[in-house]
Structures are given as C-alpha cells and as structure tokens.
Amino acid sequence: xxxxxxxxxxxxxxxxxxxxxxxxxIDMSISExxxxxxxxxxxxxxxxxxxxxxxxxxxxxxxKGKIIYKGKNLLEISEAEMRNIRGEEIAMILQNPTTSLxxxxxxxxxxxxxxxxxxxxNKKDAKQKAIEMLEAVRIPSPSQRANExxxxxxxxxxxxxxxxxxxxxxxxxxxxxxxTKGLDVTIKIQIVELMKEVTAQKAMLLxxxxxxxxxxxxxRIALMYAGELVEYASVIEIFENPLHPYTIGFxxxxxGRGLVPIPGMSPSLIDLPDGCRFHPRCSHxxxxxxxxxxxxxxxxxxxxxxxxxx
Amino acid sequence: MKxxxxxxxxxxxxxxxxxxxxxxAIIIMLLCFIAVFxxxxxxxxxxxxxxxxxxxxxxxxxxxxxxxxxxxxxxLSRLLYGARISLIVGIIVVGISAMIGxxxxxxSGYYGxxxxxxxxxxxxxxxxxxxxxxxxxxxxxxxxxxxxxxxALIVVDWTAYARISRGSVLSLKExxxxxxxRSLGASDCYIMTRHILxxxxxxxxxxxxxxxxxxILSAAALSFLGFGPQPPTPEWGAMxxxxxxxxxxxxxxxxxxxxxxxxxxxxxxxxxxxxxDILDPKxxxxx
Numbered sequence: 001x002x003x004x005x006x007x008x009x010x011x012x013x014x015x016x017x018x019x020x021x022x023x024x025x026i027d028m029s030i031s032e033x034x035x036x037x038x039x040x041x042x043x044x045x046x047x048x049x050x051x052x053x054x055x056x057x058x059x060x061x062x063x064k065g066k067i068i069y070k071g072k073n074l075l076e077i078s079e080a081e082m083r084n085i086r087g088e089e090i091a092m093i094l095q096n097p098t099t100s101l102x103x104x105x106x107x108x109x110x111x112x113x114x115x116x117x118x119x120x121x122n123k124k125d126a127k128q129k130a131i132e133m134l135e136a137v138r139i140p141s142p143s144q145r146a147n148e149x150x151x152x153x154x155x156x157x158x159x160x161x162x163x164x165x166x167x168x169x170x171x172x173x174x175x176x177x178x179x180t181k182g183l184d185v186t187i188k189i190q191i192v193e194l195m196k197e198v199t200a201q202k203a204m205l206l207x208x209x210x211x212x213x214x215x216x217x218x219x220r221i222a223l224m225y226a227g228e229l230v231e232y233a234s235v236i237e238i239f240e241n242p243l244h245p246y247t248i249g250f251x252x253x254x255x256g257r258g259l260v261p262i263p264g265m266s267p268s269l270i271d272l273p274d275g276c277r278f279h280p281r282c283s284h285x286x287x288x289x290x291x292x293x294x295x296x297x298x299x300x301x302x303x304x305x306x307x308x309x310x
Numbered sequence: 311m312k313x314x315x316x317x318x319x320x321x322x323x324x325x326x327x328x329x330x331x332x333x334x335a336i337i338i339m340l341l342c343f344i345a346v347f348x349x350x351x352x353x354x355x356x357x358x359x360x361x362x363x364x365x366x367x368x369x370x371x372x373x374x375x376x377x378x379x380x381x382x383x384x385x386l387s388r389l390l391y392g393a394r395i396s397l398i399v400g401i402i403v404v405g406i407s408a409m410i411g412x413x414x415x416x417x418s419g420y421y422g423x424x425x426x427x428x429x430x431x432x433x434x435x436x437x438x439x440x441x442x443x444x445x446x447x448x449x450x451x452x453x454x455x456x457x458x459x460x461x462a463l464i465v466v467d468w469t470a471y472a473r474i475s476r477g478s479v480l481s482l483k484e485x486x487x488x489x490x491x492r493s494l495g496a497s498d499c500y501i502m503t504r505h506i507l508x509x510x511x512x513x514x515x516x517x518x519x520x521x522x523x524x525x526i527l528s529a530a531a532l533s534f535l536g537f538g539p540q541p542p543t544p545e546w547g548a549m550x551x552x553x554x555x556x557x558x559x560x561x562x563x564x565x566x567x568x569x570x571x572x573x574x575x576x577x578x579x580x581x582x583x584x585x586x587d588i589l590d591p592k593x594x595x596x597x
Contacts, residue, residue, distance in 0.1 A: 087495035100486040104508045
C-alpha cells in the first residue's frame with residue numbers, strides 16, 4: 001500500500017522575472033518502509049519537491065495537484081493540521097547541519113523541545129527521551145553531550161543530532177534533504193550506515209545528487225530534471241539498464257565510470273525549452289523531441305521513462 | 311584556554327578582560343549599593359530644611375560633608391537618595407520600553423507586510439521628532455511628576471528596541487534552524503519565543519545598557535526643566551536647577567549633582583561599550 005502518493009503536483013513561485021516552475025507535474029508514490037531516492041542536479045527542483053510535501057514553502061507559492069498521505073490530501077488541510085503532521089508523521093532532515101541547529105540552545109534541549117511539540121511529556125521525561133535519541137544515533141556519553149551547545153559538536157555529530165531530532169517523534173515518513181552534504185567520505189559512510197539502520201522500519205524520501213549514497217540506501221530511484229521526473233525504476237534497473245539519456249549521462253559522469261560531463265547547462269525554470277526539456281543537451285535528439293513533450297511510459301515492470309528515443 | 315560550558319560565564323570572563331567595562335560595572339554596582347542603602351548611608355534627612363544652616367560649603371562642617379543647599383538641606387544625603395530615583399527611572403523606562411519594543415519589533419519583522427508597515431511607520435514618525443523635544447511635550451501634557459517623566463521617556467525610547475529586534479528577526483527568520491523547527495511542527499508563536507527571542511537578547515542587552523545612560527540623562531534634563539518630581543524630592547536634575555541661582559557664589563551646588571549624573575551616565579556607557587564588544591559576533595576574538 002502506498003504511504004504517500006503525489007499526483008500531478010505543480011509547485012510554482014511567482015517572481016518579478018516570471019513564474020519559476022520548480023516542480024512541474026510530478027507523479028510518484030512511496031510505499032511503507034520503502035526508501036525512495038530522488039536524484040538530480042542542483043536547481044532541478046528536488047529540494048522544492050521535498051519541501052512541498054510538508055508545505056514548508058513561502059506563502060505566495062502556487063501549489064496544484066494532490067499529495068495523498070494516508071488517504072488525506074495534504075494540500076487541502078489547514079495549517080494547524082499540517083503542523084501536527086510535521087515532525088509527528090512526516091519528519092524532515094535538512095541539509096547543512098551546521099546552521100540547522102539553534103546556536104543558543106543546548107542540543108539535548110532542542111531534541112526535547114521537538115518531542116514536546118507533539119507529546120505531552122514533562123521537561124524531565126522529554127530530556128530523558130532526548131538522551132535516548134542521542135544514544136540511538138551513537139553519540140558517545142549522550143547524557144553529558146546533551147548539555148552542550150551545537151558549536152561544541154563536529155559536523156558529523158551535528159548531522160547525527162539532526163537525525164535524532166527528526167526521528168524523535170517516530171514519524172512514518174522521513175524526508176532527508178541531502179543528509180550527507182558537506183561531510184567527508186569516512187563520516188559520510190558512517191551517516192549512511194546510521195540512517196539505514198534507524199530508518200529501517202520507516203519510509204524515506206532521500207533527496208541527493210550523490211548516486212553512491214542513493215545506491216547504498218534506496219529501493220527505488222527517480223531522476224529529476226528541470227522540474228519533472230525523467231526516469232524511475234528500482235536501483236538495480238537504473239544502474240544496469242538506464243534508458244533516459246540524462247540518466248545515462250548522469251551515470252557516465254560518475255568518477256568510477258569515466259567522469260564524462262553532460263554538455264550544456266540545465267535550463268532556467270522560468271523559461272523551459274519546448275518539447276522535451278532535455279533535448280538541447282541530448283546526444284540522441286530527434287525531430288519529435290524538439291516539438292512534442294514526451295510522456296511517462298512504462299518500459300518494463302515498474303521502470304518508467306520520459307523519452308521518445310528509449 | 312579555560313573552557314566554560316556555560317556561555318554566560320564565558321561572557322562574564324571576557325567582560326572582565328575589558329578594563330573600561332569592568333570599571334563601568336563596578337561603578338554601577340556601587341551606585342546600586344548606594345541606592346539600596348541610602349537611608350543607612352545618609353548622615354541627615356534629605357528633605358529636612360534647616361534655614362540656619364543654609365549654604366554651608368563642602369568639607370567645612372563635619373555634620374554636612376558636602377555642605378547644604380539654599381534651604382539648609384544636606385547635599386550628600388540628597389545626592390545619595392537621588393541615585394535611587396535615577397536608577398529606578400532608568401530601570402523602569404528601559405524595562406518597559408524593551409518589552410514593548412521587542413514585542414512589536416519581533417511581530418513586525420516576523421510577519422512583515424501590512425503589520426510591519428504600520429508599526430515601522432509609527433516608529434519613523436516617533437523618530438522624526440527630536441527625542442528630548444518630544445519627551446518635553448509629552449511630559450508637559452501629562453503634568454509634572456515622576457510618572458509623566460517615565461511615560462514620556464518610554465514613548466521616545468521603545469523605538470530603538472523595535473528597530474533592533476525587527477532587524478535581527480529579518481535575518482533570523484530565514485535561518486535554517488527556524489526552518490528546521492517549522493519542519494518539526496513548531497508554530498509561529500513557538501518559533502518567535504523559543505528560537506528567535508534568545509538570539510536577539512545580545513543586541514538588546516547592549517542597547518538597553520547604553521539606553522540606561524540616555525534615559526538617566528534625559529530624566530535629569532526633564533527634571534531640570536521642572537517636569538520631574540517636585541520639591542522637596544531629592545532628584546539630581548532638580549538639584550542642578552535649584553543650584554543654578556547660586557552658581558556664582560556657591561558653584562558646588564551645581565557641580566556636585568552634575569558630577570553625579572556624569573559618573574552614572576559614564577558608567578553605563580562604559581559597560582554598554584564593553585558588552586557591545588563581546589556580544590558583537592563580528593568582533594569576537596578567536597582564542
């Protein structure tokens with residue numbers, strides 16, 4: 001059964017230069033306990049998609065379509081109901097752990113407060129729970145570290161704290177927005193291992209541009225380009241049998257596969273190209289690609305691609 | 311480097327490294343001590359007039375160490391009691407102004423839009439008058455006495471806190487820890503009180519300490535002009551005014567309260583500058 005289903009989602013930002021179509025017609029679903037990877041270049045709209053799910057966007061954002069979570073359309077509920085879902089049902093682990101913790105509040109207190117937002121606990125019990133959470137994310141001597149401030153933690157430790165905070169209320173779905181950004185390789189591996197362990201019983205949407213991390217953690221992967229999904233399939237399918245030229249280009253740009261860059265730049269989200277959005281950069285471009293916008297087609301069981309060529 | 315786990319203790323230590331701030335803090339503590347124990351420290355009753363002993367010069371009679379004024383009241387006793395009034399006025403005005411200013415500034419910065427425009431135009435309008443002129447006008451309208459001085463100074467003073475807190479909130483509300491709090495289900499009210507407020511306390515403490523100096527000086531000025539507490543209340547500004555008539559013959563009557571005002575204002579300015587140095591992240595010394 002699908003825990004989260006996104007139907008025809010559009011998230012547009014009105015600006016003085018025009019409408020920024022950050023998320024444009026996305027359909028996807030995440031089932032319970034599944035880890036779904038969302039991969040794309042910087043600026044393709046993947047973070048906006050993550051934020052759209054819990055409606056954590058500026059107030060003038062235009063959102064259309066449906067986001068069905070446990071049978072409820074999250075775009076139709078009130079802000080107060082949304083607040084109860086954030087953290088309690090759907091939690092977000094943000095990028096940049098260094099700036100995502102309040103510098104003037106102790107780490108233990110921040111986790112305890114996150115718990116108290118949703119659970120009726122007194123301060124002492126919440127603090128105890130916070131220490132347990134710190135222990136769960138493998139922070140050594142948690143009861144002592146809980147009384148320290150964020151600046152006394154290293155980057156990797158801060159990311160552990162962010163994970164502890166996100167999971168404090170035991171949400172069913174975790175949205176992790178580039179959780180390994182800015183961490184060096186050894187720490188990255190530790191964080192990936194930790195996240196795999198603590199989110200084993202949960203559904204997760206992993207937003208990243210790191211295919212290595214995605215392949216390690218995800219069940220399915222979707223490639224996002226210029227506001228839309230271009231291909232999605234199981235991890236094995238994506239790596240063994242990629243169909244979309246963008247996916248192929250993305251894989252070829254990996255250090256292990258020759259470091260071949262995709263020529264050109266991703267288009268402006270205000271002024272998208274006609275036809276296929278990838279055609280100006282595509283090596284297999286055909287006449288039809290310039291004129292018609294390809295739809296999502298199922299090529300194999302569960303392997304969808306948006307390309308005329310495939 | 312000795313490491314304190316508590317940032318408050320850390321700041322106290324850094325403050326004590328600054329000599330001017332230490333001097334300021336010591337003088338303020340001394341003045342507070344004087345204000346609290348004025349009845350025990352005063353040699354005479356500050357309001358008892360004794361016309362036989364009028365206009366005695368300082369350091370001439372042991373009974374009146376700093377001499378007597380034109381009504382024969384002990385200048386030292388009046389000075390000590392005067393510290394009480396100045397400090398109380400300062401604390402009340404700064405406290406209430408800060409509360410009003412922070413509340414309005416945070417709301418203004420956080421919500422933006424129409425609320426922001428209304429509050430900030432009101433601030434601009436208040437600031438477009440010379441502050442002492444506005445205070446004189448308000449004190450004049452409300453009539454003489456300490457309460458009208460306090461109200462007049464609050465009306466002038468709250469704008470500084472509103473501006474500084476609005477400015478801080480504008481940058482704080484875009485920070486990732488606010489976004490993070492929101493992603494965990496925090497409400498606007500919770501974010502303002504739990505996440506934003508603790509982060510603006512630093513600049514507010516600086517403005518408040520420097521504001522104490524300004525308020526004490528303004529209160530003395532209003533008293534000097536006759537809007538403040540009425541005789542025989544011992545107030546430094548009023549003492550200055552009363553001594554004005556005898557400036558040629560008995561200059562100590564103006565010099566002594568003048569020095570008292572100067573010392574108190576200077577002490578708050580020294581402490582305020584020191585606090586600004588340690589609380590301003592741009593000036594933080596990396597140890």
